[in-house]
Amino acid sequence: MDDALIHDPQGGMPRLLAIMAALRDPDRGCPWDLEQSFATIAPYTIEEAFEVADVIEREAWDELKGELGDLLFQSVFHAQIAADRGLFDFHDVANAIADKMVARHPHVFGDESNAKSAEQQTRDWEAVKAAERAARAETGVLDGVAPGLPALTRAVKLQNRAARVGFDWPETDQVIDKIVEEAGELRAATDPDHRAEEFGDLMFVMANLARHLGIDPEAALRAANQKFIRRFGAVEAALAAEGKRPEDSDLAEMDALWDAAKAREKSRA
CATH class of the missing domain: 1.10.287.1080 (MazG-like)
Structure with a gap:
């Protein structure tokens, strides 16, 4: 030592x-x-x-x-x-x-020209990674997408891989139509296993919508979590000003306080 x-x-x-x-x-x-x-x-x-x-x-x-x-x-x-x-x-x-x-950067460290667009560089990057996967005997389009990734992030990566070979909805409206369809299937599901499966399908299509809209679904959900914490904190603070705790209140009162907190945020924005 x-x-x-x-x-x-x-x-x-x-x-x-x-x-x-x-x-x-x-x-x-x-x-x-x-x-x-x-x-x-x-x-x-x-x-x-x-x-x-x-x-x-x-x-x-x-x-x-x-x-x-x-x-x-x-x-x-x-x-x-x-x-x-x-x-x-x-x-x-x-x-x-x-x-x-x-x-992976022959245009910087090798003989290739770096006079190319970021889009072309991304395609070149993917070609190099595909060759690396092939060397590891990962020949499938979806091979090599790490199972340990957060589920939403992995869903987007899987969908991006499939989209590169043409397996993708061309229009965002088609993804939204699929969300409506999957929501209906979730509503119709009766047993727990079927509900869990349909919920997973709905989440997967939601991840696809995020991809089409250029949204990072993990970041969007983190922001939603923070918004929930912030607004529920405002509800707790309003109740505390009246000498109450959430368990001393009811849904109607807390919902009204939530709406008030939401309105205040929007007015400040």
Whole structure:
């Protein structure tokens, strides 16, 4: 353990790697960190990625450095677990992504001209990724879309893949018609399993509508969540001003307070 490096405030990436190695040291490390595996850390990795997305959405730039550090630490943690198992280390991770970026940008690092549109570059990028998937024997159009992605994000990625080969509604109105159809099927479903299936179908088409409208469905739902928290907080505050809590109220009163909070927001906007 390099104590001098670990306590060097300017130690940068080597310092972080040394700290992670110390946390996983079999003799002197942290018991909690030593117990972790790829599987137990994965949920934290996803959570940290969403926290980065949240501060960017809120433009909370004073928080971004810390959240990016938290996300970087997740990569370092996974790499240390891999190193402990003799699989690879953080330097292998960094070299792998560097190699990938060089290979996927021949117009920057190779002989190809970069005098092309962003749209053409996107098509070239997808062609390179398709070749990489083929090298991994992933020959299907939908192969390689990570199962661990949030469901709405994965739905959009699957739909984008299918759209590239022509499997897509050409008009947004057709997607909306399909939403109406799926909502009717959900209403007609009688048993729990059928309802769950039809609800999933409806959500999938909603993701498709977001794609057609150029909306990130995850970001839109996060914004809706925040709006709900904000407006319900206003309901609670209005009740508290009368010496009441939500459980002391009823739906009619809370609904009226909700409408008032909504009206105030719209007037300010």
